[in-house]
Amino acid sequence: xxxxxxxxxxxxxxxxxxxxxxxxxxxxxxxxxxxxxxxxxxxxxxxxxxxxxxxxxxxxxxxxxxxxxxxxxxxxxxxxxxxxxxxxxxxxxxxxxxxxxxxxxxxxxxxxxxxxxxxxxxxxxxxxxxxxxxxxxxxxxxxxxxxxxxxxxxxxxxxx
Amino acid sequence: xxxxxxxxxxxxxxxxxxxxxxxxxxxxxxxxxxxxxxxxxxxxxxxxxxxxxxxxxxxxxxxxxxxxxxxxxxxxxxxxxxxxxxxxxxxxxxxxxxxxxxxxxxxxxxxxxxxxxxxxxxxxxxxxxxxxxxxxxxxxxxxxxxxxxxxxxxxxxxxxxxxxxxxxxxxxxxxxxxxxxxxxxxxxxxxxxxxxxxxxxxxxxxxxxxxxxxxxxxxxxxxxxxxxxxxxxxxxxxxxxxxxxxxxxxxxxxxxxxxxxxxxxxxxxxxxxxxxxxxxxxxxxxxxxxxxxxxxxxxxxxxxxxxxxxxxxxxxxxxxxxxxxxxxxxxxxxxxxxxxxxxxxxxxxxxxxxxxxxxxxxxxxxxxxxxxxxxxxxxxxxxxxxxxxxxxxxxxxxxxxxxxxxxxxxxxxxxxxxxxxxxxxxxxxxxxxxxxxxxxxxxxxxxxxxxxxxxxxxxxxxxxxxxxxxxxxxxxxxxxxxxxxxxxxxxxxxxxxxxxxxxxxxxxxxxxxxxxxxxxxxxxxxxxxxxxxxxxxxxxxxxxxxxxxxxxxxxxxxxxxxxxxxxxxxxxxxxxxxxxxxxxxxxxxxxxxxxxx
Numbered sequence: 001x002x003x004x005x006x007x008x009x010x011x012x013x014x015x016x017x018x019x020x021x022x023x024x025x026x027x028x029x030x031x032x033x034x035x036x037x038x039x040x041x042x043x044x045x046x047x048x049x050x051x052x053x054x055x056x057x058x059x060x061x062x063x064x065x066x067x068x069x070x071x072x073x074x075x076x077x078x079x080x081x082x083x084x085x086x087x088x089x090x091x092x093x094x095x096x097x098x099x100x101x102x103x104x105x106x107x108x109x110x111x112x113x114x115x116x117x118x119x120x121x122x123x124x125x126x127x128x129x130x131x132x133x134x135x136x137x138x139x140x141x142x143x144x145x146x147x148x149x150x151x152x153x154x155x156x157x158x159x160x
Numbered sequence: 161x162x163x164x165x166x167x168x169x170x171x172x173x174x175x176x177x178x179x180x181x182x183x184x185x186x187x188x189x190x191x192x193x194x195x196x197x198x199x200x201x202x203x204x205x206x207x208x209x210x211x212x213x214x215x216x217x218x219x220x221x222x223x224x225x226x227x228x229x230x231x232x233x234x235x236x237x238x239x240x241x242x243x244x245x246x247x248x249x250x251x252x253x254x255x256x257x258x259x260x261x262x263x264x265x266x267x268x269x270x271x272x273x274x275x276x277x278x279x280x281x282x283x284x285x286x287x288x289x290x291x292x293x294x295x296x297x298x299x300x301x302x303x304x305x306x307x308x309x310x311x312x313x314x315x316x317x318x319x320x321x322x323x324x325x326x327x328x329x330x331x332x333x334x335x336x337x338x339x340x341x342x343x344x345x346x347x348x349x350x351x352x353x354x355x356x357x358x359x360x361x362x363x364x365x366x367x368x369x370x371x372x373x374x375x376x377x378x379x380x381x382x383x384x385x386x387x388x389x390x391x392x393x394x395x396x397x398x399x400x401x402x403x404x405x406x407x408x409x410x411x412x413x414x415x416x417x418x419x420x421x422x423x424x425x426x427x428x429x430x431x432x433x434x435x436x437x438x439x440x441x442x443x444x445x446x447x448x449x450x451x452x453x454x455x456x457x458x459x460x461x462x463x464x465x466x467x468x469x470x471x472x473x474x475x476x477x478x479x480x481x482x483x484x485x486x487x488x489x490x491x492x493x494x495x496x497x498x499x500x501x502x503x504x505x506x507x508x509x510x511x512x513x514x515x516x517x518x519x520x521x522x523x524x525x526x527x528x529x530x531x532x533x534x535x536x537x538x539x540x541x542x543x544x545x546x547x548x549x550x551x552x553x554x555x556x557x558x559x560x561x562x563x564x565x566x567x568x569x570x571x572x573x574x575x576x577x578x579x580x581x582x583x584x585x586x587x588x589x590x591x592x593x594x595x596x597x598x599x600x601x602x603x604x605x606x607x608x609x610x611x612x613x614x615x616x617x618x619x620x621x622x623x624x625x626x627x628x629x630x631x632x633x634x635x636x637x638x639x640x641x642x643x644x645x646x647x648x649x650x651x652x653x654x655x656x657x658x659x660x661x662x663x664x665x666x667x668x669x670x671x672x673x674x675x676x677x678x679x680x681x682x683x684x685x686x687x688x689x690x691x692x693x694x695x696x697x698x699x700x701x702x703x704x705x706x707x708x709x710x711x712x713x714x715x716x717x718x719x720x721x722x723x724x725x726x727x728x729x730x731x732x733x734x735x736x737x738x739x740x741x742x743x744x745x746x747x748x749x750x751x752x753x754x755x756x757x
Contacts, residue, residue, distance in 0.1 A: 028474075030456035035398060035437055051378030069458040069615070070439030073400055088360035089555065089591045091515030092605055125399070126442075126609070129363030131517040132175040132212025132524055 006049070008047045015040055016048055020055035027056045030066055034073055043077045079114045079121035081159045083107075084138045088127030091135040095148075099135050100124065102149035106156050164202040166243055167221040171284060173208030173367060174402065176216035181205075181233055184216055187235035201243055207371015209284035210525040211271055214254065218317065219284070221267070226266040227252040249677075252492035257521070257543060271522050274518035274541055276503070278511050279327075279364075280527045283371030288406050291413040294374040300419055302493035303378050307427040312386040319386075319489065322497035328354060328445065328482030329586045330558065330662065331508070331575040334489075341387040341479040350388035350478040351380050353486060354450055355396040355403070358442040359558035360609065362589035364513040365483035367525055369396070369403035372487070377420065377433060379486035382493070384431045392433040395450055399440065407435065437590035442559070442613035445587075446661045447472075447480040449615070460503040460617045461661035482587070484513055504530035508574035512585065518555075518592040519546045522546050528573075535569040538592055549594040553677070557586030559606045559613075560666030562673025563599060582673040584666065599678040600685055600694035604632040606670035614664070621664030622654040628671055636696045640686040649675060694756055700741050701757045706731035708753035715754065719750030 004097025019036045023029035033052055033155050038044055044067050053060040067073045085091075085100045104110065107120050114121035137155075144155055169478050170176075170185045185205055192198045209217045214228035217229040225248055228237065241247045253262040254269055263713060275281075286293035294300070306315050320335030341349065353376060357365040369376065380392040396404055411667055414420040422430045436454045444450045451473050453459035472478025484635065488510060492500045501509045508530040514537070517523050521543035528537060534554055538544070545551050553563040562583035564571075571577050575585050593602065607629040616622045631648050634640050652668035652675075659665045675682060684690050691699040704715070704724075711729040714724075723739045726732030734745070746754045 024333075026456075028456045031439055031453065032437065032456075035439070065458055066456070070441050072440035087560070089605070090361045090515075092360075093518045093591060093593055093602075094596060108223065124361040126358065127363065128174065128399075129366045130175040130178050130212070131361060131363065131515060132215055133178060134517065134523070136178075142176075145175075145178055160335070 008045075008051070012041070012048075013051060016051050017055060020052060025057070027058050030058070030063065031070075034063075034067060037071060041127045042146050043074050043141075045075065062089075063124060076112070076114060076121075077118070080119050081114075081139055082121045082123065084123045084125045086126070086128050086130075086134070086136040086138075087124045088131065090127070090131035094134040096135040098149045099137060099152065102152040103137070106152050120156070164200060164322055166201045166694050168201060168203045168238075168243075168278070169206050169216060169219040169221065169284065170203065171207075171209045171217040172205040172402075173212070173215075173284075173370060174363070175208070175212040177402070179216045179682045181216040183232040184218065184230055184235060187232050188239070191235055191239050195239065196245070197239070197243065199258040200496040200680050202394050204287045205289075206285060207283040207288050208280075208367040208525055210280065210367075210527075211266075211269075211522065212525065213523040214622075216462055217284075218252075224265050224267070225624065226254060226264065226269070228254050258487060270540055270543060271524070271526075274525055274528060274532065274536055276511050276529050277527045278491050279368060279513055280345050280371070280525070281491065282375065283367055286372065288371055288373055289409045289725075291374055291410065291417060291419075293370070298494055299374055299490070300378050302490035303419070304425060305493055306382050306385060306426050307429060310427065315382065315386050315493070316342065318493060318497045322492045322500040323507075324485065324488055324492060324500065325508065325575065326482060327484035327488075327512065327587070329557070329584065331585060334348070334481060334485055335478060337481070337723075338386050339468070340467070341477050344477040346477050348391065348474075348476050349387055350473045350476060351384040351387060351392045351481045352387040352450070352454075352473065352478055353380055353392070353394045354445065354447070354480050354482050355394050355400075356444050356450065357397060357400075357483075357587065358440075358445050358613075358676065359587045359589050361517050361591055362515045362558060364515055364525060364588050365686060366400055366403050367513075368483050368487050369400070370406055373403075373407045374414065375490060376407070376488050377410055377414050378482060379489035380433060381420065381424065382430045382489055383479065383481065383486070387477075389479070390430045390432070392431060393436055393473065395431060395436045395438055395444070395454055397440070398437040404435065404437075409441065411435075416465060441546070441615070442609070443615045443661070443716070446663055450480060450662070451478065458615070459629055460615045461663075463660065484588070505574045507576055512573070512588060514556075514588045514590040516542050516590050516592070519549065519594040520544070520592040521546055522711070526753060528614060530574045531572040533570050533572055537573070537590070537600055538569070542592065545592065545594050547594075549596065551592070552595050552597055553593045553599065553602075555583075555591040555670075556589065557584035557666075557669070558589045559609050560584060560663070560669055561586045561589075562669045563593075563602065563677060564673075565677045582667065590595055596693055598635055598691050598693035599681050600634075601693075601695050602693075603671045603674045604629065604636060607632060607667075610663070610667040612666075618658075618660040618664060620655045620659040621667060624651055624659075625667055627651060628655070628668065632671070635682070636691075637698045638685070638696075640691045642683075642686055645675070645686060689755075697741055701736060702734055702739060702741065702743070702746055703755055703757055704732050704734060704745075705753045708751050710751055710753070712750070714748045714750065718748045720744065 049063045053063045109122045218227040218230045324334045325331040357721040441459045446461045449461040451458040468478045513527045614621045709731040723735045
């Protein structure tokens with residue numbers, strides 16, 4: 001385990017320890033610790049989970065159990081422009097699946113993957129609460145509404 | 161304080177925000193300054209107006225003019241015409257689709273006529289980041305009343321008599337819940353708000369948090385006083401950054417005003433609120449799972465009893481209510497239980513907020529009195545089905561609910577009627593579907609969701625739903641048999657009877673209600689291998705109309721599996737056994753000779 005931890009940069013290690021300290025290394029604050037770590041790193045690599053387990057004095061398996069349980073936590077780094085397609089019911093009945101297929105085709109990606117150059121990643125989400133604009137997708141923090149499959153190429157091109 | 165002549169209200173809800181409402185606000189502010197009007201006209205960013213279909217919405221007070229689909233560049237015309245010259249900008253007014261008349265006042269619009277706004281009373285009316293505006297609308301008056309009376313039992317009695325039931329889905333009487341928690345003695349108790357809205361297609365909690373966060377703070381403090389809790393916790397989705405921000409602002413202002421913290425309003429009662437972030441797990445809407453998640457664990461439910469009222473957060477008595485339930489509390493105290501219980505049906509009092517979505521003209525957030533019929537909601541408020549298509553079904557209750565057909569259109573909406581019809585109230589998603597929706601696929605869509613969101617703790621839900629999903633996939637792929645339909649029904653009942661928590665027990669509802677109401681459609685998939693709605697890809701048939709086909713060979717040349725045969729200038733045919741239903745021929749045909757059946 002020690003070997004893996006050395007792989008992380010010293011400043012990253014220190015930042016994670018700082019986050020854990022902020023929450024008094026309380027096991028009950030695990031989810032808050034994970035939220036802030038993911039905010040900082042963009043994802044939760046195995047090394048980070050091991051370090052958090054050490055700080056909070058809980059088994060690594062427990063940390064991994066929580067990380068894998070919640071959809072919001074991810075162990076793969078997201079792209080520079082993370083794309084999320086809403087698959088909530090309102091979007092679904094207005095054709096969200098076809099929009100998702102168009103993104104897959106345009107980026108040559110499956111859901112949950114990131115492009116090799118690290119530019120784009122593709123995920124699905126459940127309802128952003130903009131059902132009036134269905135079907136909806138988000139690129140970063142920007143919401144695109146009333147989508148049709150033929151608009152996808154243009155949206156991706158905005159970020160290239 | 162400045163005496164404004166006009167107030168410009170701009171919707172800052174998620175839908176309108178995504179359509180550049182922030183830029184609209186900026187433009188108004190800039191132009192007012194240029195015209196030296198900033199002391200005569202106030203610009204306010206509000207919460208959701210509800211009419212998301214026609215967003216972004218801009219409303220002008222005092223004349224109550226309701227502008228729809230406003231673009232950032234329209235700000236100039238509104239200021240020049242409306243504000244300076246007093247002439248309304250007709251082209252931005254709502255156009256009634258039936259009469260083709262422009263309606264300038266929202267009160268005369270079909271979408272608002274039948275609504276009654278209690279929980280959403282302040283959304284779209286006040287600036288959610290300014291506590292003074294909430295106070296001006298009777299905010300914190302109920303809290304003052306409760307603290308002055310200094311009799312928690314009186315307050316609980318008012319809530320009990322009002323008939324308010326939990327708006328999160330199951331409909332448990334709120335007053336009774338408070339009473340149960342009050343009876344348990346402990347050194348610390350917790351008042352918890354469930355703001356982890358996970359139901360796809362429902363966004364009422366988010367709209368209340370974004371549009372009127374103070375109502376939640378006031379109601380939680382009242383609740384805390386009643387059950388004897390000095391700590392409040394809001395479990396909120398991390399995916400709702402705007403709601404989190406507004407709630408934090410409101411909590412900060414309430415503390416400053418002495419409405420949260422020590423010795424509230426000089427009563428000696430202490431209460432404060434903290435936020436806890438959810439991380440995207442549908443099952444955390446279940447109260448025991450939610451409590452585990454707040455403790456930093458996996459959000460798995462546990463068997464009840466013990467109920468949270470006895471052993472909840474950190475093993476202390478806790479009370480969990482939903483955002484919309486809380487939003488009703490201050491109004492009930494201010495206006496009295498008699499008033500509240502006069503609205504609604506015999507067993508379901510008050511109003512319910514629904515997120516109206518799907519194939520309907522007026523998508524948006526609505527609040528209606530209990531007992532209204534689905535027909536009134538869909539045709540009068542919702543403006544009917546999009547593109548003049550035929551109504552097929554309405555889905556209520558999200559992944560735990562069911563699909564209702566035409567025969568239920570005149571059933572009054574309340575907790576009992578919806579359950580009797582095979583669905584449920586749920587948190588208030590209402591998805592309208594037209595004839596192009598395949599009901600087997602819809603059932604599969606919900607099962608997709610349940611399979612993904614099942615926490616895996618009990619086998620009926622973990623394995624059973626997976627099997628249901630497999631059978632549904634088999635049917636939509638054209639490999640189903642009549643025996644599969646029997647098995648689907650049997651398995652669904654087993655899961656319903658044996659799953660541990662509310663999520664598992666209700667997860668087969670979409671399957672059961674579609675089987676019951678759309679039996680013929682299931683049979684068509686199985687026996688005729690046909691999807692009547694034309695949605696199931698594997699059951700689609702591409703057919704060339706020999707009268708329209710010119711024999712240009714475009715389809716045959718582009719078919720990736722060479723399933724199309726024919727000679728030049730003669731009608732072509734598709735070999736159905738070889739066809740992979742990719743749709744290339746359909747796209748390539750210039751003469752519309754290919755149809756999908």
